[in-house]
Amino acid sequence: EIVLMQSPGTLSLSPGERATLSCRASQSVSSSYLAWYQQKPGQAPRLLIYGGSNRATGIPDRFSGSGSGTDFTLTISRLEPEDFAVYYCQQYGSSPRTFGQGTKVEI
Amino acid sequence: EVQLVESGGGLVQPGGSLRLSCAASGFTFSSYGMSWVRQAPGKGLEWVSGLSGSSGSPDYADSVKGRLTISTDNSKNTLYLQMNSLRAEDTAVYYCANGFPRAPSEYWGQGTLVTVSS
Numbered sequence: 001e002i003v004l005m006q007s008p009g010t011l012s013l014s015p016g017e018r019a020t021l022s023c024r025a026s027q028s029v030s031s032s033y034l035a036w037y038q039q040k041p042g043q044a045p046r047l048l049i050y051g052g053s054n055r056a057t058g059i060p061d062r063f064s065g066s067g068s069g070t071d072f073t074l075t076i077s078r079l080e081p082e083d084f085a086v087y088y089c090q091q092y093g094s095s096p097r098t099f100g101q102g103t104k105v106e107i
Numbered sequence: 108e109v110q111l112v113e114s115g116g117g118l119v120q121p122g123g124s125l126r127l128s129c130a131a132s133g134f135t136f137s138s139y140g141m142s143w144v145r146q147a148p149g150k151g152l153e154w155v156s157g158l159s160g161s162s163g164s165p166d167y168a169d170s171v172k173g174r175l176t177i178s179t180d181n182s183k184n185t186l187y188l189q190m191n192s193l194r195a196e197d198t199a200v201y202y203c204a205n206g207f208p209r210a211p212s213e214y215w216g217q218g219t220l221v222t223v224s225s
Contacts, residue, residue: 044215046215047211056211056213092210096167
């Protein structure tokens with residue numbers, strides 16, 4: 001099983017600042033089958049990035065993903081008030097599909 | 108518009124059974140793989156099970172293998188999760204989502220809460 005470790009656990013920032021979230025895998029994630037999701041309280045997760053760096057439909061370009069192998073990064077270039085949420089990475093290239101433990105981005 | 112609507116959650120005693128349903132619309136259900144993902148109260152996301160749309164092959168997390176069964180009824184565009192021998196640690200919101208095996212989950216239902224308690 002591929003274990004995903006996200007860091008930091010919590011990121012305290014202000015609107016307009018840049019957020020950099022890390023996701024490190026215990027083994028190489030095949031063909032960059034790595035996704036990022038945003039979840040707000042009481043809501044289902046929302047797909048942001050897939051394939052390591054591809055934005056999902058309707059996702060603003062302030063969200064970007066990068067990385068390969070075992071190290072992946074989600075960057076939010078300028079935080080908007082609606083971006084304060086929990087972010088999860090997920091690998092979907094190997095069974096079982098696994099999620100990281102999440103990074104909370106708070107004001 | 109793609110919609111996924113879960114139902115069937117509720118309170119069940121340890122050792123009991125429950126069947127969750129996920130009604131899908133807005134896409135060709137039989138052509139796509141589907142997953143169940145759960146979230147225990149205050150915790151992170153855990154993938155539970157997936158079913159390939161092409162091969163019909165199921166897959167399960169080790170934590171539920173032998174107790175949970177995923178299936179579909181393509182005539183009803185519905186995904187199911189039969190849950191047997193339930194434990195307190197199965198208490199969670201269960202989401203259905205598209206995407207399996209090698210596809211991300213772009214569409215999610217609103218979730219249904221399963222509580223296992225005496």
